Amino acid sequence: MYLLILFLPLLGSLISGFGGRWLGCRGTNIFSTFCVVISSLLSLLAFFEIGLTNTTCTIFLTSWIKSGSFYVSWGFLFDSLTVTMLVVITLISSLVHFYSIKYMENDPHQPRFMSYLEIFTFFMLMLVTADNLVQMFLGWEGVGLASxxxxxxxxxxxxxxxxxxxALLTNRIGDFGLSLGILLIFWVFNSVDYSVIFSLVPLFDNQFITFLGFKLRVLTLISLFLFIGAIGKSAQLGLHMWLPDAMEGPTPVSALIHAATMVTAGVFLMIRFSPLLEFSPTILFILIIFGSLTAFFAAITGVFQHDLKRVIAYSTCSQLGYMIFSCGMSCYDVSLFHLANHAFFKALLFLSAGSVIHAVSNEQDMRRMGSLLKFMPLTYSVMLIGTLALIGFPFLTGFYSKDFILELTQTLSYSNIQMFYISFACWLGTMSVFFTSFYSFRLIYLTFLNNTNLAKNSLNIIHESSIIMIFPLIVLSIGSIFIGYLTRDLFVGSGTDFWGxxxxxLPKHSIFIEAEELSITIKWLPFILSLLGILFASFVQIFLKTFYFKPNLQNLSSFFTFLINKKWYWDVLYNRLIVLPILDFGYLVSFKILDRGFIELSGPYGLTKFIAFWSQILIKLQTGQITHYLFFMILTFCFFSIILVYNYINFSFNLLLFFLTLFFFI
Known part of the structure; x- marks a missing residue:
């Protein structure tokens, strides 16, 4: 049963991809969706057997690599963390497959699309079920390829x-860091199996390594490399640029990437390696800083975006910052709880956006929409539910995890040196709530409530989506309302042993008790900020519609407005500081000096011409007259005779034989 969860999507992908031209679009849709739906049902059963009964299942399939002490097997680990991820991945993937049947019906390459979706799902399942780092890295790279x-x-x-x-090149940077972490783990622990690594971590707490004269703590260095991998996959600040641009794919792809698969891989890696991160307080501190900066940066950047899908993409980046922030506070279970909750309302938002884009003839600029409430009331309702869940409105799914993370930020206690940075990070995480609420309701106003800016011919064809597209939206909206409430006590409830x-x-890092003792004012602060964001967005859209077109800002304020609108110039900085110098080096040094210079002079334009020159001379010497040949033979005999006389002391039979052979050859 457990292996079927993995291999059913693989089977569906292979048959859809290679047999799609014979199955046809309808046959491919039915078969691929059936495979992933059965996988999701089996995942629910595995969640009951493993998670609710607090057991662990390991499966050894066969050996894979064996070279000296390096041994890797095909093995699978099913514990509470794994089965939770399985439910999230397969359930969201099933709904995306079902949604894609109608969304991609006019695409002539729909079988290929369904095959790609399933291979994406398979590699993500491979990533979360692996019991060793090499097999996990296979799924890690497979997810990047599928994306x-x-x-x-x-x-x-x-x-x-x-x-x-x-996206591919940006993730290669993170993947390089992760590969260095895997190599260092094998060098330290002499194994890549999770069970061996996690059991030996306390024994290497005080081990150091010397590199370039610097004495570095081994566990801290390993954790740093693993976090670099997470920065790439989970789009943290510095390697986040690929995530908003990934919107160029079809909308179901965006829903699958942002909700349940690729972007959650980095967060899952941090949670899986919690036994190692707990002994690296420096990395935990870095996680808090990076997570808070990412949450704030993405939230404030989303305010000035106009593309419907890009706004939701920046909200994903912001929520990933909260998850990493929570991991830095050693609240890995809260991070995973928010990951599961986020999957539902983020998939709901993206699929609702796809429904809107599908209805308005593939228009994605929110400024060219408006008044869609009259034409698409059901889509508006489910998108409003997803938006309220995103901003953490009370008693919806996001409220139980996002607000809990913000409460935990108020209970941190570190050294005096780090206290300023921790307070600053908490402030960034809290202020992100206001901007998230603002751009979320700005999206609602521009898309559904404001006066329409659509062309008349587009208005005539706007209609509500079909039942095949609406059904996943209804399921996800129900999840966005109830999942957080139903699973809170199981995942993060006081005294729960679900995670085992x-x-x-570590006991010294547990801050749940302090969070329960916070004052009511602090607990209500996120809701107050969310409410202020809603009111400010409403004021701007109703009474101050020229806010974005003619901002009454001067000097420094105007500069920051323009800076945020240009996404803080991250792309420009990377192009000018990294990309262009590398291209210049590739052309001026690698190409002109090495390729066209050294290699060509020693090859086609050097050695070849030298040989051709002497061959022409030798051709001219072949005159066909015996007198010329006798002259060269006598000349050569005299030349070598002189050499033999000069070196008579070192004369030997082998040397004489060599000269005679050369003489007769000439």
Whole structure:
């Protein structure tokens, strides 16, 4: 049963991809969706057997690599952490598959699209079920490959090509850091199996390594490399640029990438390696700083975006910052709780956005929409539910996890040196709530409530989506309302033992008790900020509609407004400081000096011409007259005779034989 959860999506992908031309679009849709739905049902059963009964299941399939002490097997680990991720991945993937049947019905390459979706799901399942780092890295790279194929699905579009390459290259930076972490783990622990690594971590607490004259703590260095991998996959500040640009793929792809698969891989890695991170307080501090900066940066950048899907993408980046922030506070279970909750309302937002885009003839600029409430009331209702869940409105799914993270930020206690930075990080995380609420309701106003800016011919064809597209939205909206309430006590309730040994937290890092003792004012602060964001967005859209077009800002305020509107110039800085110098080096040094210089002079334009020159001389010497040949033979005999006389002391039979052979050859 457990292996079927993994291999059913693989089977569906292979048959849909290679047999799609014989199955046809309808046959491919039915078969691929059936495979992933059965996998999701089996995941629910595994959640009951493993999670609710607090057991662990390990499966050894066969050996894979064996070279000296390096041994890797095909093995699978099913614990509470794994089965929770399985439910989230397979359930969201099933709904995305079902949604794609109607959304992609007019695309001639729909079988290929469904195949890519399933192989994406398979590699993510491989990532979360692996019991060793090498097998996990296989799923890690497979997810990156599948994301490239899906973002570049419409490969005739230049924007899709550029976005896919950008995502692939940006993730290669994080993957390089993760690969260094895996190599260092094997060097230290002499194994890549989770069970061996986690059991030996306390024994290496005080081990150091010397590199370039610096004495570095081994566990801190390993954790740093793992976090670099998480920065790439989970789009933390510095390697976040690929995430908004990934919107060039079809909308179901965006829902799958942002809700349940690729972007959650980095967060899952941090949670899985909690036994190692707990012994690296420096990395935990870095996680808090990076998470808070990412949450604030993405939230404030989303305020000035006009693309419907790009706004939701920046909200994903912001929520990922909260998850990493929570991991830095050693609240891994809260981070995973928010990950599961986020999957429902983020998939709901993206699929609702797809419904809107599908209805308005593929228009994505919110400024060209408006008044869609009259034409699409059901889509408006479910998107409003997703928006309220995103901002943490009371008693919806996001409220139980996001607000809990913000409460935990108020209970941190570190050294005096770090206290300023921790307070600053808490302030950033709290202020992000206001901006998230503002841009979320700005999206609602521009898309559904304001006066329409659509062309008349577009208004005539706007209609509510079909039942095949609406059904996943209804299911996700129900999850966005009730999942947080139903699972809170199970995942993060006081005294729950659901996670068992899958998550490790040192007793000194536990801050749950302090969070329960916070004052009511602090607990209500996120809701107050969310409410202020809603009111400010309403004021701007109703009474101050020229706010974005003619801002009454001067000097420094105007500069910051323009800076945020240009996404803080991250792309420009990377292009000028990294990309262009590398291209210049590749052309001026690698190409002109090495390729065209050294290699060509020693090859086609050097040695070849030298040989050709002497061959022409030798051709001219072949005159065909015996007198010329006798002259060269006598001349050569005299030349070598002189050499023999000069070196008579070192004369030997082998030397004489060599000269005679050369003489007769000439």
């Amino acid at each position: 490239y194929l899906l973002i570049n699905f419409w490969y005739t579009r230049l924007a899709a090509n550029q976005s896919a390459i950008k 040994a899958s998550i490790f937290i």
